[in-house]
Amino acid sequence: MAHTSIDARESLARLREGNGRFSSGTTRHPHSDEDRRLDLSSGQEPFAAVLSCADSRVPPEIVFDCGLGDLFVVRSAGQMVENAILASLEFAVHELSVPLILVLGHxxxxxxxxxESLTKQRTSGTPLALLPGHLNALAEQISRRLGSGGGEAHVGTSSLSGEPEPASQAAVNAAAARAEVSARSPLIRAAHEAGELALAHAVYDLETGHVTFAVEKTTTAPSNSELADHPPHTWIKARG
Ligand SMILES: [Zn+2]
Incomplete structure (x- = not known):
C-alpha cells in the first residue's frame, strides 16, 4: 500500500493543503511518477472519496493537487445521486475504508x-420547457434539493453584521447531495454513525480556485475531532 491509514482529520487537512497549493499556484503534482505507479499496482488506499460535478473545470485530483491512488473520485453532473454513484461510494467505504466522503459542488x-430555470418556470406558471434525454430528471432532482434548502449544514459565512449570509445555490445543492448519499445508503449511514466515516461538502470557486469546506459535527468518532472543532454552521476557508 502507498501509505498508512489516516483519519478524517488528516484527510481533510490534506485536501485543504492541496487546494491551498493549487489556488496559490504552488502545485507539486505529487504521486505521479513511476515509483508511485508501481507501488500502487498491488492495491489502493485512497485517503478520501470525492463526489464532484462532471464539469471539466472541477477535476478533484487537480484542484486538490493530488496524484495516483490519492482520491477515489465519482463524478456526475450537479453531483446527481443515483445507484451507480451510491454503489461506487459504498465500494470506497466498504472495500477501501476511506475515512471521508466529500461532496464537491462549484x-x-x-x-x-x-x-433554477425549471423552478422559475414552475413558480411563474409558464408551461415547462422540457430538457432532452435524461437532463430533465437531473434538473428535477436538483430543483427538489434547492427547494429543500439543503438541510441544516448549508449555512454560509457570517456577514459583517454577524448575520449568517444565505448559502449559494451551489452550496445548497452540495449539502443536499451529501444528505442524499447518507439517506439513501444504509451502508454509508452505518459507517458514519459508527464513527468510521466523516461526511463533508464543499464548494469550488471557478475564478479563485479556492474550495470552501463545510463539515458536519459528529459525536462518536475521535477521528472526527477536526469536525467537532467547528460548529455545523461554520464554513472553513481553505488555506492558501
Ligand atoms: Zn456543475
Whole structure:
C-alpha cells in the first residue's frame, strides 16, 4: 500500500493543503511518477472519496493537487445521486475504508442553473420547457434539493453584521447531495454513525480556485475531532 491509514482529520487537512497549493499556484503534482505507479499496482488506499460535478473545470485530483491512488473520485453532473454513484461510494467505504466522503459542488454549475430555470418556470406558471434525454430528471432532482434548502449544514459565512449570509445555490445543492448519499445508503449511514466515516461538502470557486469546506459535527468518532472543532454552521476557508 502507498501509505498508512489516516483519519478524517488528516484527510481533510490534506485536501485543504492541496487546494491551498493549487489556488496559490504552488502545485507539486505529487504521486505521479513511476515509483508511485508501481507501488500502487498491488492495491489502493485512497485517503478520501470525492463526489464532484462532471464539469471539466472541477477535476478533484487537480484542484486538490493530488496524484495516483490519492482520491477515489465519482463524478456526475450537479453531483446527481443515483445507484451507480451510491454503489461506487459504498465500494470506497466498504472495500477501501476511506475515512471521508466529500461532496464537491462549484459556483457557475450548469446543472444548478437548469434546476433554477425549471423552478422559475414552475413558480411563474409558464408551461415547462422540457430538457432532452435524461437532463430533465437531473434538473428535477436538483430543483427538489434547492427547494429543500439543503438541510441544516448549508449555512454560509457570517456577514459583517454577524448575520449568517444565505448559502449559494451551489452550496445548497452540495449539502443536499451529501444528505442524499447518507439517506439513501444504509451502508454509508452505518459507517458514519459508527464513527468510521466523516461526511463533508464543499464548494469550488471557478475564478479563485479556492474550495470552501463545510463539515458536519459528529459525536462518536475521535477521528472526527477536526469536525467537532467547528460548529455545523461554520464554513472553513481553505488555506492558501
Ligand atoms: Zn456543475
Amino acid at each position: 459556483e457557475g454549475c450548469g446543472a444548478v442553473a437548469a434546476a
